[in-house]
Amino acid sequence: MKFDKSLKKKLLKKLNSYINEEAEQLQHEDEGLSKVLKKLKKKEKHLKKLVAAERDVDEREMLEQELKIVHSQRKKGIELLSRVRKEDKS
């Protein structure tokens, strides 16, 4: 099967746009995850301060619980971000 020049160009163009589309999607995810992770980091710091300042035992336990959740979320977020970046590089 012979490929003429214009067909080759067309196919390459299609392939390029396909690759770019995927890259664009990854970039989009990267941006979103980074922003949320920054917010979570801030929230974790804030919660840590609140826990340290809280005298009421029950209240402190609740805050600690929330802190654990935020911590788990951050851990998950970081894992997701590194996976996205890995995919982007490959």
Place this chain on the structure above:
Amino acid sequence: MGNTLRKVILPSILLILAYGFWISPDFKEISAGVAIFLFGMLALEEGFKAFTGGVLEKILKKTTNRLWKSVSFGVVSTTIMQSSSLVSVITISFLGAGLIGLSQGIGIIFGANLGTTTGAWLVAGFGLKVKISAYAMPMLVFGVIMIFQKSRHLKGLGYILAGLGFLFLGIHHMKEGFETFKSAIDLAEYAVAGYPGLFLFTLIGIFATVVMQSSHATLVLIITALAAQQISYENALALAIGANVGTTITAILGALSSNEVGKRLAGAHLIFNVTTGLIAIVFIHQLLVAVDVISAYVGIGETDYTLKLALFHTLFNLIGIAVMIPFTSHLVRFLERLIKSEPDHYAQPKYLNESALEFGDAGLEALRMETARVYAKATDIIAKGLSLEKEEIFSGTKLKKVIQVRGKAVQYDIDDVYEHEIKSLCSAILDYTNKLSSAEPGIARKVSRIRVANQSILTALKDVKHLQKNMLQYIESDNPDISSEYNRLRQRIAKVMRRLEKIRRKGSGSTSILSLDALKLTLEKNMALLHERMNALIRDGNISADMAISLMNDSNYTYSIINNLIRINRNYLKSEEGAETEAEHMIALNSDEIDSVLTGNDDNAEKR
């Protein structure tokens, strides 16, 4: 009263018919012709119904934005379908759906009145001159074969063919009946001349149409009787006027069970046809001259009374339209004043407009706003279902205190409120999501989330209804253990509602979707605590087995309510945003991850 009248009228008609069949076989043939004709019309309607829901609606939408267009639509559609009643029914359904206004609806009805006169032309010009039954038989055979097919459209086509076949067969039998009838009795002897005859035969025409529920059938009967010279030309004209007025009775009967829009349309139908009838009676002589002049001009024979009748029928309806069209807006205002809208007992969507559908984002925003509205209503119902007030739940007052103050069970009919406040809105939202689903994948995903949120609202409300049943009984119980457990369930739901409200108020700047994970953790933890406590209560004999079963079921309902409240917020919070919302959804912990956080926790969740 109406029912009693119906109970008397129906057997009387059947008896009269049976007596008529017994004394005259010709009468039997004519009646069978009418019956077959009416059956044909039913089949025709059935057939056209298969084609509605698509093409017809599309045409209707595009062709009714001007009065002349809607009149033309009425003429054309009724000519094709040969049934003004089907066109009226479709018009009423479109009016009800708000797709067309009353003036457009009236335009279609005006047009349908003119369109229905084409039936007279077909029968007078074609049906009586050709051996019509020859066409009927193959149509019936092909039609019935097609009716047995699986495809909806083939089936519809089958019904149309069979319907036309029955129409032709009916006309054939009426014609045959009248021709032989003529040799036995000459009805023409009973012809009454002058205005008394005009009024008498108009009344007979009205009566015949009310009985047969079809002006089309009456008119065919008149034409065949006229062709067989069983009635005089003048009396046939009066019968045609009567048929035109009588047909509105069908619409009025149909509109009795309809909403005010349908009633207004039936009112317009009645006013139009009565006015047209009056004009025809008052100017009968002038009309007859006009018919003669036009007949001579278009080449209709002087004694061809059947075609002249068709012409008369068309002419007086045309005059009716010409007279009534300038008053359409007055008619609309008059009907709106006369038939007032009942106070709206059912909530109507506020944001879901059709134009927003053209733009995915606008449509999505409309959906979010409407869902927020339903959620606000739903939280009010949940609060009242728990014998609490939403404002108190969302206030800064300690919830324990709120529950204490509201210690008395308050009866609240959740079903009734659901029916009037929620159901119509949720179905409108779901309908809207279906229309938006075809948009780009990103929007489709968000739309699907909103759909899930709405489903969760419905589930939460259903659960509150179940919970309410025992809760109303137990919060005031003499047994302090069961009453305090039920108050705890109330408090738990109220606490989540308050928390969710706080998260919602924080707005888009925060990681609101992720904040819901902490709530989920608390939910799981509290559930485990409740089970422990419940076991202790049963073991120590503090609550009866019945109470324990109720509590077990209701704690599950509570779990489901809270879970659904969280799910609602998770699915519709910030659904308008892009990358960040998606990232939050990706990071949000699933139940296994929540469990693993939980196992590392000690238990003190309920103390807060």
